[in-house]
Amino acid sequence: MEKEQNKVTFATRLGIIFATAGSAVGLGNIWHFPTTCGQNGGAAFVLLYVIITLLIGIPGMMGEFIIGRNGGKNAVSSYRKAGGKKVFGIIGAIGVLGGSLILGFYSVIAGWCVYYFGLALGDGVLGSQEHINNTFAHLMAPDNYMPCILSVAFILLTQMIIVRGVRKGIEWASKIMVPTLIMLLILLIGASCSLPNAFDGIRFLLNPDFTKLNAHVAFKALGEAFFSLSLGTACLCTYASYFKEETNLLRSTVEITLIDVAVAMMAGLMIFPAAFSVNVEPDAGPSLVFMTMPNVFEQAFPHSVAYVVSVMFYLLLTIAALTSTISMHEIGTAVISQETPLSRSKAAWVVSAFCSVIGVLSAYSLSHKGVGLFGDSFFDNFDKLTANIMLPLGALCTILIVGWVMPKETVMAELTSGGLYPRRAWVVKTFYFFSRIVCPILIVCIFMNKLDII
Numbered sequence: 143m144e145k146e147q148n149k150v151t152f153a154t155r156l157g158i159i160f161a162t163a164g165s166a167v168g169l170g171n172i173w174h175f176p177t178t179c180g181q182n183g184g185a186a187f188v189l190l191y192v193i194i195t196l197l198i199g200i201p202g203m204m205g206e207f208i209i210g211r212n213g214g215k216n217a218v219s220s221y222r223k224a225g226g227k228k229v230f231g232i233i234g235a236i237g238v239l240g241g242s243l244i245l246g247f248y249s250v251i252a253g254w255c256v257y258y259f260g261l262a263l264g265d266g267v268l269g270s271q272e273h274i275n276n277t278f279a280h281l282m283a284p285d286n287y288m289p290c291i292l293s294v295a296f297i298l299l300t301q302m303i304i305v306r307g308v309r310k311g312i313e314w315a316s317k318i319m320v321p322t323l324i325m326l327l328i329l330l331i332g333a334s335c336s337l338p339n340a341f342d343g344i345r346f347l348l349n350p351d352f353t354k355l356n357a358h359v360a361f362k363a364l365g366e367a368f369f370s371l372s373l374g375t376a377c378l379c380t381y382a383s384y385f386k387e388e389t390n391l392l393r394s395t396v397e398i399t400l401i402d403v404a405v406a407m408m409a410g411l412m413i414f415p416a417a418f419s420v421n422v423e424p425d426a427g428p429s430l431v432f433m434t435m436p437n438v439f440e441q442a443f444p445h446s447v448a449y450v451v452s453v454m455f456y457l458l459l460t461i462a463a464l465t466s467t468i469s470m471h472e473i474g475t476a477v478i479s480q481e482t483p484l485s486r487s488k489a490a491w492v493v494s495a496f497c498s499v500i501g502v503l504s505a506y507s508l509s510h511k512g513v514g515l516f517g518d519s520f521f522d523n524f525d526k527l528t529a530n531i532m533l534p535l536g537a538l539c540t541i542l543i544v545g546w547v548m549p550k551e552t553v554m555a556e557l558t559s560g561g562l563y564p565r566r567a568w569v570v571k572t573f574y575f576f577s578r579i580v581c582p583i584l585i586v587c588i589f590m591n592k593l594d595i596i
């Protein structure tokens with residue numbers, strides 16, 4: 143059988159937007175953003191998040207797109223070509239490793255979402271606060287191996303889509319899942335905002351209290367924006383290698399960034415009005431969607447409505463997770479299938495096997511105290527290693543390569559899609575100013591903050 147080669151592209155413009163937005167929109171937007179927002183003062187955090195996403199996100203995403211489409215192959219090969227030397231392939235390799243580690247621990251939360259979706263279908267999520275707490279405690283019990291099993295199952299589910307290829311797998315699945323996700327979100331926002339006192343939640347999300355702004359919140363928002371846009375893992379670069387010559391990179395970047403920010407805001411509009419309507423503080427941290435929200439649904443709606451809402455809510459989380467895990471899986475699958483003699487399906491098995499080990503270690507470490515390094519669980523080890531080091535490093539190298547290393551003609555050829563979309567001088571100047579100076583300085587600041595240097 144002929145090996146799938148690098149000439150594969152997404153079939154349609156909509157496919158490109160849905161697949162890439164599907165990667166960006168995930169648990170980061172729907173679980174992590176409201177959680178972090180709830181813990182960091184609401185609207186002040188949102189404001190910084192939006193500004194930072196636009197400032198760093200747009201040039202950062204453009205950078206990965208430029209390297210990916212110019213390379214036309216997997217991340218390692220594309221970074222080599224962009225830097226003009228073999229050694230630059232290491233940056234792609236770090237991205238691949240980062241994406242695979244994230245897939246490992248992300249699949250644990252994705253597994254919880256599937257578990258809660260199944261429970262919600264059988265009307266097992268709602269009930270008294272005690273029942274809700276017990277349900278979560280049972281899932282996390284040391285003798286319950288369900289989280290490990292579900293994490294591996296989620297990776298295999300992702301693999302089933304990946305092996306069908308770029309068009310019939312990734313693009314097809316994204317075209318179904320992303321619109322479904324947005325529809326579910328709209329329905330849930332409708333239900334949440336129709337509750338009494340919902341406006342308090344909207345105010346919490348949209349009316350900033352500037353006294354809450356400080357460096358800590360800014361750095362949180364920076365980290366959130368990186369993760370949410372899938373920056374620094376070579377994921378966007380891999381997807382860009384499937385873009386067509388005539389794909390307008392700048393327009394796609396702006397559209398995807400706006401969709402990502404819009405979905406994060408919509409997730410806030412779904413969660414905060416409901417929480418405020420029943421006087422529940424949305425600052426619970428990671429257990430927000432598994433312990434706080436069932437309680438909110440139970441209190442806010444009549445049981446039959448709460449049942450439907452909870453089913454839709456956990457389906458939404460599951461779909462959001464899946465569109466993102468597909469993109470993380472593809473980074474490694476593309477490298478292995480293109481750089482070794484292995485077929486795409488064998489390459490996918492290799493990625494799944496590696497990520498399953500990470501997934502099982504992460505899941506196990508959350509239910510067994512002391513399993514991990516430096517006093518943290520393995521889950522936190524992988525999370526911190528990727529979020530604090532690998533993602534900022536990947537994004538910094540990407541932006542520096544595009545700004546300082548790649549020949550300007552190559553960058554311009556990508557920025558204009560071979561002259562198809564001429565760019566005004568100020569657009570080019572602004573892009574270079576951000577890629578050469580603003581983004582590197584900001585990323586170095588995040589880096590130093592995460593490492594507790596500033």
Ligand code: PFF
Nearest residue numbers: 166168169170370372375377
């Ligand atoms: N952007 C995804 C989210 O917000 O959940 C997470 C993610 C996807 C991170 C793909 C990294 C990646 F390569």
